[in-house]
Structure formats: C-alpha cells, structure tokens
Amino acid sequence: MAITKDANVQAVVSKTVSINLADVTTGVDYEAMDLPPNSVIQSGDLYTTEAWNSTTSDVLDVGDAVSQNRYLNDGNIRTLAARVPLVPTGFVHPGGALTVRWVSGGGTPTTGKVRLTVSYIQLGKSIATYEA
Numbered sequence: 001m002a003i004t005k006d007a008n009v010q011a012v013v014s015k016t017v018s019i020n021l022a023d024v025t026t027g028v029d030y031e032a033m034d035l036p037p038n039s040v041i042q043s044g045d046l047y048t049t050e051a052w053n054s055t056t057s058d059v060l061d062v063g064d065a066v067s068q069n070r071y072l073n074d075g076n077i078r079t080l081a082a083r084v085p086l087v088p089t090g091f092v093h094p095g096g097a098l099t100v101r102w103v104s105g106g107g108t109p110t111t112g113k114v115r116l117t118v119s120y121i122q123l124g125k126s127i128a129t130y131e132a
Contacts, residue, residue: 057105
C-alpha cells in the first residue's frame with residue numbers, strides 16, 4: 001500500500017510574551033498567551049532577561065487549563081540569560097490559553113523577568129500547495 005503524499009504546507013507560527021515578577025504570584029496559574037484550536041507546539045523556551053531572586057529557588061511551569069506543566073515542569077529562571085527549552089509533547093491543543101505558574105523558593109523577591117516564546121503549527125491549516 002502506498003503512502004498518500006500531502007502537498008499542503010504548514011506554517012510555523014511563533015508568539016512571545018514577557019512575564020515580570022510583578023505579573024505573578026507564587027503557586028498561581030496565569031494565562032500567558034492564546035493558541036488557536038488544533039495547535040501543536042513544535043518548540044519554545046523561557047529566556048531569563050532579569051534573574052529572579054527568591055531565597056533558594058525560582059521555577060516556572062508552562063501548561064494549560066488541564067495540565068499546569070504539560071510543556072515545562074520546574075524550568076529554572078534564576079540565572080540571567082539562561083534559556084530553558086519547552087518540551088513539545090505532540091499534544092493537539094484544543095485552543096485557548098497557555099498558562100504559566102511561578103514557584104518561589106521563599107523570601108521576598110525583588111527582581112525577575114522572563115520571555116516565553118512558543119512556536120507551533122495549526123493542524124488542518126495550510127498556507128500553500130505546490131506541485132512536486
């Protein structure tokens with residue numbers, strides 16, 4: 001049996017959002033960006049632009065309404081210019097918000113900024129066709 005080739009081309013779309021210490025409270029999920037229905041994350045990362053300074057640790061989870069850490073569990077955001085890659089799962093997102101959850105290691109932190117970048121495709125949406 002032969003494989004039926006699909007001439008449709010998928011576009012990879014990227015979104016970025018900045019998250020500041022003042023935007024979040026430890027242990028609480030926050031909606032960070034919306035994805036369209038049938039999105040599949042291909043890659044992404046957290047990039048620390050200002051080190052977070054809780055007493056012992058600072059981590060960020062990236063997930064959705066069903067699984068708060070579907071794409072990243074306990075990404076370390078304490079080191080300036082650190083890049084923590086997301087873990088694409090192949091999950092077909094139904095559409096809606098990606099969430100983040102910051103967990104502080106205690107104390108009274110005063111600094112922290114991170115940039116979340118997500119690259120995804122949307123199944124069933126093609127940008128062009130070509131003749132091969």
